[in-house]
Amino acid sequence: xVSTYADFTPQATxxxxxxxxxxxxxxxxxxxxxxxxxxLQYYRTMQTIRRMxxxxxxxxxxxxxxxxxxxxxxxxxxxVGIETGINLSDHLIxxxxxxxxxxxxxxxxREIMAELTGRRGGIAKGKGGSMHMYTKHFYGGNGIVGAxxxxxxxxxxxxxxxxxxxxxxxxxxxxxxxxxxxxxxYNMASLWKLPCIFICENNKYGMGTSVERAAASTDYxxxxxxxxxxxxxxxxxxxxxxxxxxxxxHCRSGKGPILMELQTYxxxxxxxxxxxxxxxxxxxxxxxxxxxxxxxxxxxxxxxNNMASVEELKEIDVEVRKEIEDAAQFATTDPEPPLDDLCxxxxxxxxxxxxxxxxxxxxxxxxx
Amino acid sequence: FSxxxxxxxxxxxxxxxxxxxxxxxxxxxxxxxxxxxxxxAAQHSQCFAAWYGHCPGLKVVSxxxxxxxxxxxxxxxxxxxxxxxxxxxxxxxVPFEMSEEAQSKDFLLPIGKAKIERQGNHVTLxxxxxxxxxxxxxxxVLAKEGIECxxxxxxxxxxxxxxAIETSVMKTNHLITVEGGWPQFGVGAEILARIMEGxxxxxxxxxxxxxxxxxxxxxxxxxxxxxxxxx
Numbered sequence: 220x221v222s223t224y225a226d227f228t229p230q231a232t233x234x235x236x237x238x239x240x241x242x243x244x245x246x247x248x249x250x251x252x253x254x255x256x257x258x259l260q261y262y263r264t265m266q267t268i269r270r271m272x273x274x275x276x277x278x279x280x281x282x283x284x285x286x287x288x289x290x291x292x293x294x295x296x297x298x299v300g301i302e303t304g305i306n307l308s309d310h311l312i313x314x315x316x317x318x319x320x321x322x323x324x325x326x327x328x329r330e331i332m333a334e335l336t337g338r339r340g341g342i343a344k345g346k347g348g349s350m351h352m353y354t355k356h357f358y359g360g361n362g363i364v365g366a367x368x369x370x371x372x373x374x375x376x377x378x379x380x381x382x383x384x385x386x387x388x389x390x391x392x393x394x395x396x397x398x399x400x401x402x403x404x405y406n407m408a409s410l411w412k413l414p415c416i417f418i419c420e421n422n423k424y425g426m427g428t429s430v431e432r433a434a435a436s437t438d439y440x441x442x443x444x445x446x447x448x449x450x451x452x453x454x455x456x457x458x459x460x461x462x463x464x465x466x467x468x469h470c471r472s473g474k475g476p477i478l479m480e481l482q483t484y485x486x487x488x489x490x491x492x493x494x495x496x497x498x499x500x501x502x503x504x505x506x507x508x509x510x511x512x513x514x515x516x517x518x519x520x521x522x523x524n525n526m527a528s529v530e531e532l533k534e535i536d537v538e539v540r541k542e543i544e545d546a547a548q549f550a551t552t553d554p555e556p557p558l559d560d561l562c563x564x565x566x567x568x569x570x571x572x573x574x575x576x577x578x579x580x581x582x583x584x585x586x587x
Numbered sequence: 588f589s590x591x592x593x594x595x596x597x598x599x600x601x602x603x604x605x606x607x608x609x610x611x612x613x614x615x616x617x618x619x620x621x622x623x624x625x626x627x628a629a630q631h632s633q634c635f636a637a638w639y640g641h642c643p644g645l646k647v648v649s650x651x652x653x654x655x656x657x658x659x660x661x662x663x664x665x666x667x668x669x670x671x672x673x674x675x676x677x678x679x680x681v682p683f684e685m686s687e688e689a690q691s692k693d694f695l696l697p698i699g700k701a702k703i704e705r706q707g708n709h710v711t712l713x714x715x716x717x718x719x720x721x722x723x724x725x726x727x728v729l730a731k732e733g734i735e736c737x738x739x740x741x742x743x744x745x746x747x748x749x750x751a752i753e754t755s756v757m758k759t760n761h762l763i764t765v766e767g768g769w770p771q772f773g774v775g776a777e778i779l780a781r782i783m784e785g786x787x788x789x790x791x792x793x794x795x796x797x798x799x800x801x802x803x804x805x806x807x808x809x810x811x812x813x814x815x816x817x818x
Contacts, residue, residue, distance in 0.1 A: 285625060338808065344710070345811065363630055556810065562805065577801060577817045585803075
C-alpha cells in the first residue's frame with residue numbers, strides 16, 4: 220500500500236493560543252495555516268535538532284565532546300518557529316544554548332557536531348566549540364550571559380542605517396532577562412526605533428534558579444516597559460511562527476523594537492555538568508514531555524488531520540537518525556585542526572604577522 | 588565574567604579609599620576561578636592576574652596549594668582593603684597535604700610574601716597558581732640532568748614580592764617566569780622589568796625569560812588548546 224499525495228490533506232487551519240499582549244492593540248492571528256510540506260519540513264528540522272542534541276549528550280558522556288555543552292532539546296519549536304517567521308537574510312543572535320539556531324540559520328549537522336568535537340571540519344574550524352558557532356547572519360553562540368543583546372541591537376542599527384529592510388532577532392533567557400545591559404538595550408532600541416525583535420526564551424530556570432527566585436517580575440514580555448510585548452506558548456511551532464511574523468512586520472514597518480516571551484522548557488539540565496533534577500522534579504520534566512512536547516504536538520496535529528501518515532513520519536525519523544549517525548561518524552573521525560591554524564584569525568584584512576609562542580624563541584605564524 | 592563587573596572592582600573598590608583621602612575603606616574580597624580550564628574556549632579562559640595586578644588600590648592574590656588557599660583567603664578577608672582572590676578551576680580537584688599548623692583555625696598567610704617551594708642553585712623559576720605545579724614537574728625532570736631549580740610560588744601578584752625573587756636570582760643567576768596568561772604587559776613582563784631596575788640585574792648571567800600562554804584567544808579544539816599554554 221503506497222499512499223499518494225492525493226490521499227493527504229494539503230493544508231489545514233489550526234487554532235492557536237491567544238498571546239498575552241503588552242502595549243499592543245492587537246496581536247498575531249488566532250489561527251495558523253499549515254501546509255503539508257511545511258509540516259513535514261518543521262517536523263524534520265525539529266526532529267533533527269532533537270536527535271542532534273541527544274547525540275551530543277552521548278558524545279559528551281563519552282568525553283568526545285569537552286568543556287561546556289548546553290543542550291536545546293525541548294525548545295526546538297522556538298528555533299524552528301522563529302526561522303519560519305523571518306528570512307535567511309535577516310539576522311539572529313543568541314546566547315550559549317545555540318546548536319539549534321546554528322542549524323536553522325544554515326549550518327549542517329556535520330559542521331555542528333564536528334565543532335563540538337573540536338575538529339577541522341567544524342563550523343568554526345574547531346576553534347570555537349559549543350558556545351561559539353557562527354553562520355552568515357548568525358552571530359553566535361555567546362558565552363557571557365546577556366552580552367549578546369546589545370550586540371543584536373547594534374546589528375539592527377546597521378540594518379536601519381543601511382536601509383536594507385532586514386531585522387535582527389535578539390535572543391536571551393529568563394536568567395539573562397535581569398541583566399542591566401538588556402535594559403540599556405531596550406532604551407536605545409526604542410529611542411532609535413531599531414528593527415529589533417527581542418525574544419526571551421523563558422524555560423523557567425536560569426541555571427538552577429527558578430524564575431520565581433530570580434525575578435521580581437516574571438512577566439518577561441512586559442519588562443521592556445515602553446516596548447510592546449507578547450507572551451506565547453513556545454512549545455507550539457505554529458504559535459511561534461505567527462508571533463514572529465507579526466513581530467517582523469512590526470519591525471519592518473518602522474515601528475521600532477518589539478519583545479516576545481516564549482514559554483518553553485528544556486529537558487536537559489543547564490549544561491552537561493548539571494543533572495537538572497536538583498532544582499526541579501523528574502515528574503515535572505516527564506509532564507512536559509508527555510503533554511507539551513513540541514515534536515509530538517506537531518505530529519499529532521498532522522496525523523489527526525490526515526496531513527501525513529505514521530509511516531511517512533517514521534521514515535523521516537529514520538532519515539534523521541541516519542543523518543545524525545553520519546555526522547557523528549564524521550565528527551569523531553575528522554582530524555583535529557592543524558597546528559599551523561593556531562594563530563590565524565586574530566585580525567581581519569591584516570598582513571601576516573608573528574605571534575609569540577609560549578617562550579621567546581617560538582615565533583608562530585598568523586594570517587588573517 | 589569578570590569583565591562585566593570589573594568597573595566596580597576597579598573604580599568603586601580599588602580607588603575609593605584614595606579618592607576619599609582615607610575616609611572610606613573598602614574591606615572586600617572578590618574571589619573566583621581565573622585563567623584557562625579545559626575546553627571552555629575563548630570567553631571563559633582568560634587570565635586576569637595582569638589586569639588586576641595593574642591597579643593601585645587592589646591587592647591581588649593567586650594561591651596554588653590548599654594551604655595557600657586557606658591562609659591567603661583568611662588573610663584576604665581580614666584585610667581592610669579590596670582583595671582579588673584568583674583561584675583556578677583545575678586546581679579545585681587537586682589534593683594537597685596540609686600540616687597540622689595549616690589546618691588550625693587561625694592559620695594565616697601574609698599577603699605580599701612569596702614562598703620558595705623548592706630550593707635550588709642553578710635557575711630561578713617564578714610562577715603563580717597552577718603553573719607552580721608545572722614548574723615543580725619541570726624541576727624534577729631537570730634534576731635528573733643535574734640542574735637544580737629554585738621554584739618560587741608568588742602567592743601574591745600585587746604587592747609583588749620582588750625581594751624574594753631578587754634574592755633568589757642573586758643566588759642562581761638565571762630567571763624564568765612561568766604563567767598561563769598572555770605575554771604582553773603580563774605578570775612575567777612586570778617581574779622582568781623589576782629585576783632590570785633592581786640589584787639583581789647585575790647577577791644575571793643570561794637574559795631573563797618569560798614562559799607564557801600563546802598570544803591568541805583560547806581555541807577550543809584539544810590539540811590547539813594544549814598548544815596554547817605552557818606544558
